[in-house]
Amino acid sequence: MKIRFSLFWLVKPLIWLMKPVFWLMKKLFWPIKQLSGPLKKASRAIRSRIEASIRMQMILTFTICLLLSMLISSVTSAFLADYTKKARIEYTRGQYQIDEAARYIAERLAEDPSLRSDDKTVQEIIDDTVGEHNYKIIIADVDGKVLYKSKNAQETQIDLYSLIKKVMGPAAVQDNRGQPLEYSSFYPSQVDQTEVYVIGTGVPEANIVYRSNVDLLVMLAAVIVFVGVFGISFQMLTRKKMKYIEELAAGLRVISTGNLDFRVVSKGSDELASFADNINSMAEELKCKIEEERKAEKTKNELITNISHDLRTPLTSIMGYLKLVGDKKYEDDKQLEDYINIAYGKSEKLKTLIDDLFEYTKISNQGIxxxxxxxxxxxxxxxxxxxxxxxxxxxxxxxxxxxxxxxxxxxxxxxxxxxxxxxxxxxxxxxxxxxxxxxxxxxxxxxxxxxxxxxxxxxxxxxxxxxxxxxxxxxxxxxxxxxxxxxxxxxxxxxxxxxxxxxxxxxxxxxxxxxxxxxxxx
Incomplete structure (x- = not known):
């Protein structure tokens, strides 16, 4: 119990100290929390828009396939370039170091007019710049006399004419045997109002550089990979839609054979789903129209049969009684009068039937x-x-x-x-x-x-x-x-x-x- 009590009093101050931190984190993450709702709504809206439009689906599919092809093609090109790269020895960096050292010293001397010819600072600048490098730095006057030099330089007189001719000539790096040639660089400057030349000379340090031989075959391989990946990915991503289109085409073929009870399956909410619904509606309407035509044909036949029956019945009676009267097959005048009255009644009924038929035809055909x-x-x-x-x-x-x-x-x-x-x-x-x-x-x-x-x-x-x-x-x-x-x-x-x-x-x-x-x- 004592241990628990002591731990509680140790943790409680930490909790109170962490409250401002928690409050600050809550305030910092509050805008993100507020934005999460609109972001979710926007993502749902974009998703429904894509699902409802086959054009948007094709654009998205094309973009995905294009990016995937570019990525794999780039990786393939980089792999082939790395696989085919070769090592070469270059002296460009060494030349640059010599030239940069001479230029740097010349600028330092020109920028500081307080330097004198007997000042040790000039020598210190040279020694600090050269350090442990194998090139030499020489400062000579216009007559070629060496005023200052690095520790590894032995010259006391420089032939400026030969040096200028060498510097201005072709920048050869190697001789015929592949050995590096000495490189020279010089810059004009001034020490104690005396015109001098800062000369850097030496054999450039060699550097191993790896360069890839990106030739036509590598580029062709990258293009082949790009086209292949694009085609395969596009085929895989559109396989479901193409299969659905084939199902719709097969359904249309079945309906065209006269099977109007067949219905295609509506999948999704895009134009293809609408097309499937229209196919089903078309089949249903065709079925209804055919049934109506069959019903109309049946009704027409029944109408002819019914009219024939209803007209023949009173007409047969009229003809029968008139034949009796014509053949004088009656016993007396009263029976004759009865026959005539019956025939007249049947005639009235026949007229009523014809009038009703005429009126029905006129009204049903909207001829009234x-x-x-x-x-x-x-x-x-x-x-x-x-x-x-x-x-x-x-x-x-x-x-x-x-x-x-x-x-x-x-x-x-x-x-x-x-x-x-x-x-x-x-x-x-x-x-x-x-x-x-x-x-x-x-x-x-x-x-x-x-x-x-x-x-x-x-x-x-x-x-x-x-x-x-x-x-x-x-x-x-x-x-x-x-x-x-x-x-x-x-x-x-x-x-x-x-x-x-x-x-x-x-x-x-x-x-x-x-x-x-x-x-x-x-």
Whole structure:
């Protein structure tokens, strides 16, 4: 316990002393901490930009390959240069030392006019400059008499003419046998107002210099390495993208054979991924268009079959009864009158079917011009119900109205919309349980006026509800027209509502059948 107590009191002052250091380090690193967030955001933005652009990816790949090729090519060139370098003996540095020593002494003498001819300082300058070198320094007057010299010099008289001729001649370094020649250098100066020459002479010291023979073969090897590394690295870095492009091309070939269910894989977020999405969208659209064409072809064949069936049935009856009348195969005038009435009724039904077919064709092909006016849908429905009351009473049906006092004004073609409501009301009369009630409601829903016609009848399967508005569709599979109309009434109603940018649909809850029409309020 005593040891722990003593250690605590020793460490505590150190902690207090380190607090300012910690505070200072915190202040110093605070700007870096503040910059880390923006730097991370910038790096993420740059990364997303590169990932989203194949052009940026190619530029980055090209730059990386170029830098890598330059680096490896430089290393290769340096290796070859080092491998092929040879040693040579040079005397340039020795010559420079002699020349530099003579120049230095000449400048010292010229800069210090206080030096006299009997001053020991001049000799000290010479001795300090020459030191242990093997060259000689001589100071001579204009007549060639030696005034000062280094310790290794023996001359007392210099032939200045021969010296100048030697210095001004070709700067030969070696003789014919490769032995170094003596080198001389001289500079004019002044000692005690006397013109003198500082002469440096001696055999230059030899230095071994290594020089590489960077010839055409080395440069060619470096270029080959550069091109090879660039090609290999570029191929490796772009291999994934090229493989993906080949996959897209293969996918296009599969789709071109007619396999529109095939989908290419979308990878990444760049232009190639967008291209893959466009390929899949194209295949989907082509598939939908082909299916629509097949459906249209099937519908056309069904339309021809249905028209033939619906026209042939009443026409056959008309022809049969007229033949009976023509062959006088009737018992009395009353039976003749019945035959004629039946034939006339069938003719009216045939005319109604042809009129419905003509109207459906004209509306579905948008060959009709709308006469748009402001219509009070409440009054229009009241009028239609009043006109259909006799038909309802004849079938034991009662119309129950829930029409608000608020005016529901819609901009529609009054005649066409009346045809829609009439078709829906007659459809309710035709398929309701007898006796029964038909409920008619009108109410507002946001910016639309909604009409609901509800009646009790045979339940309609949920999957059959969307088909009610198809042409010639009947729930009776036998296509008997005894209880139904032409099969075009609801199809005509839907096309008219579509022309007015409205909605029409059907719902069924047990035996309660509802038809809804939604029209935009004016």
């Amino acid at each position: 011009r709308l006469n748009i006016t402001d219509v009070n849908i409440n009054e229009l429905m009241e009028q239609l119900i009043e006109e259909l009351v006799p038909a309802g009473e004849e079938n034991g049906l009662e119309f129950v109205k829930q029409i608000p006092h608020e005016k529901m004004i819609v901009r529609v073609d009054a005649d066409l919309i009346a045809r829609v409501f009439e078709n829906l009301l007659m459809n309710a009369v035709r398929y309701s349980y007898k006796p029964g009630k038909i409920l008619v409601r009108i109410y507002r829903q946001q910016d639309k006026a909604l009409l609901c016609i509800e009646n009790n009848g045979d339940p309609i399967p949920l999957e059959e509800l969307p088909n009610l508005f198809n042409r010639f569709y009947r729930l009776e599979k036998s296509r008997s027209s005894g209880t139904g109309g032409s099969g075009l009434g609801l199809a005509i109603a839907k096309n008219i509502v579509d022309l007015h940018h409205g909605d029409i649909w059907a719902e069924c809850e047990e035996n309660r059948i509802k038809f809804f029409v939604g029209l935009p309020l004016g």
